[in-house]
Amino acid sequence: MTALRTFELPDSVSGTTVDRILGRQLVRTWETDGIFQVAATGEQDRTTGEALAASRRFFARSLPEKAKFVSDLTYSGYIASGEEVTAGEADYSEIFTVCPDVPLADTRVAEGWPCHGPVPWPDEDYRAAMKNYLHEVGEIGEKLLKLVALGLGADLDQLTRLTRNGWHHMRVLRFPARSATTERGIGAHTDYGLLVIAAQDDVGGLFIRPPVPGEPRNRNWLPEESTAGMYQDEEPWHFVEPEPRVFTVFPGDILQFLTGGRLLSTPHKVRLATRERYTLAYFHEPSFGATVRPLSSEDGDDEYIHYGTHFTNMFTRCYPDRVTTQRIHQEERLVTLDRLRARSLSG
């Protein structure tokens, strides 16, 4: 792979021949490169700039001040550098996670659904900048899912019917400059959902692993097949050169599962640079209660992923000591999750 391919998205996707051709190109590019870029519109570029600026202002605050923005109901909020662990090793990214902002009065919060609660926003400006950004990338996500469905030979809405009320979330990241002791930003991993749509500043540090013919890949949704740390120090890794006015897009675990491994969840890792780095990693996801089955599944196949269970498993694994994880265990919220899953399977 040399330079990444960049695609322009149409204003709307309705299943025309042109849409189908574009969808096939997107799928083929993922099959060979594991990633492509989408050109940002003027509005998307402006919104990205505002979200990155709000992020810089927030991360510039003192550590004790930032550390207040944590919740024991939701994984939304602040994660200090060194707090997150990938494959047993600390990551040096500093993060503000934005999960769906579910008000306390919502029945799902009252019923103790794991991971549900209000985002502990640092302030109104930050909230507005992130909500605007989430709206823009959310629209890109929906268009891409329709195009990819067409590209895979499925119906236009076969993927987007999973994302009604999608559990979309985002990691707003800052990476410190590298030090004499470490270059580790984030260890090799895959992300959990359908699409990873990311924007980065001009510093650089992201590497992705393209598909390698014949190379075994784990199924990250299975407890015994974590992708964390896999192939960390083995080539090939492709440096994602920062480019202005683009989003980078690759598949997450759920798309690998849905396509029976035709599309692979793209492994990636971050190396610290000589300067600090700011990025926005957005995850376009099924709804929390969705039961996902392979596109080719036939009656009688019982393979499925309950997305809310997958999300909760991944976050409790990533943050074993966080107050959110402690509360899930103390209040036996996994039992509530079992009930939800059973209900979703019988319904």
Ligand SMILES: O=C(O)CCC(=O)C(=O)O
């Ligand atoms: O900073 C980046 O470019 C990627 C971050 C990432 O992989 C993540 O937050 O999951």
Ligand SMILES: [Fe+2]
């Ligand atoms: Fe990631």
